[in-house]
Amino acid sequence: MGKIAPSILSADFAELANEVARIRPQADLLHVDVMDGHFVPNLTIGAPVVKCLRPHTDLYLDCHLMIDNPADLLDDFAAAGADSCTVHVELGDPRPLFDRMRTHGMRVGLVHNPETPLEAVLPYLEEIDILLFMSVHPGFGGQAFLPEVLDKLRAARGIVDERALPVELEIDGGINIETAPLAADAGADILVAGSAVFGAPDPAGAARAIRAAAWGT
Numbered sequence: 001m002g003k004i005a006p007s008i009l010s011a012d013f014a015e016l017a018n019e020v021a022r023i024r025p026q027a028d029l030l031h032v033d034v035m036d037g038h039f040v041p042n043l044t045i046g047a048p049v050v051k052c053l054r055p056h057t058d059l060y061l062d063c064h065l066m067i068d069n070p071a072d073l074l075d076d077f078a079a080a081g082a083d084s085c086t087v088h089v090e091l092g093d094p095r096p097l098f099d100r101m102r103t104h105g106m107r108v109g110l111v112h113n114p115e116t117p118l119e120a121v122l123p124y125l126e127e128i129d130i131l132l133f134m135s136v137h138p139g140f141g142g143q144a145f146l147p148e149v150l151d152k153l154r155a156a157r158g159i160v161d162e163r164a165l166p167v168e169l170e171i172d173g174g175i176n177i178e179t180a181p182l183a184a185d186a187g188a189d190i191l192v193a194g195s196a197v198f199g200a201p202d203p204a205g206a207a208r209a210i211r212a213a214a215w216g217t
């Protein structure tokens with residue numbers, strides 16, 4: 001049975017605690033999109049918001065760092081109460097970042113963009129807890145799902161299963177009731193959904209529908 005990670009990127013930032021409480025019954029993790037206006041063109045939220053959210057929810061806080069300088073900010077995310085940080089392989093050798101996250105007791109995520117080959121992340125498979133597949137170009141919610149990413153996901157599923165690695169495969173971008181079954185079928189463990197959840201009149205109902213479309217439960 002897979003997990004649903006609503007992305008608060010599409011939530012009402014002025015109502016975050018209420019938005020999170022509303023989604024709680026249908027969320028397994030909460031996906032927090034951190035954008036710096038440099039690594040991606042958009043600017044969103046950072047560790048101070050994670051710190052404010054932490055006392056309002058027991059949900060796992062899955063922080064996706066779309067920033068140029070994660071090394072400078074990992075300590076802040078750990079102190080704020082992040083359960084994991086996920087860093088982009090496109091920035092270069094992620095091992096020092098992994099070490100820093102482990103020092104803080106955070107789980108470790110690695111993410112790669114749609115055009116980045118799977119080979120770029122394979123050397124790190126045994127050092128991470130989460131491998132994230134971007135199924136849109138990072139930076140904005142509400143973009144269309146890129147189906148070509150499914151081939152990478154399927155290949156990773158095979159490798160992870162064959163080696164019995166404790167790595168969760170997560171996919172992020174354009175997930176809705178149409179694309180969720182495709183991602184689940186290709187082997188995703190965690191589906192991130194932003195606009196399809198928080199853009200719906202009933203976010204918890206929308207998350208439930210995505211879960212049902214993906215895994216039939």
Ligand code: DX5
Pocket residue numbers: 007009010031033064136137138139140141142143172173174175192193194195196
């Ligand atoms: C995009 C972010 C996503 C975003 C997904 O850069 O990483 O997490 O919130 O939004 P949707 O589900 O609307 O594509």
Ligand code: ZN
Pocket residue numbers: 007031032033064172192
């Ligand atoms: Zn994300």
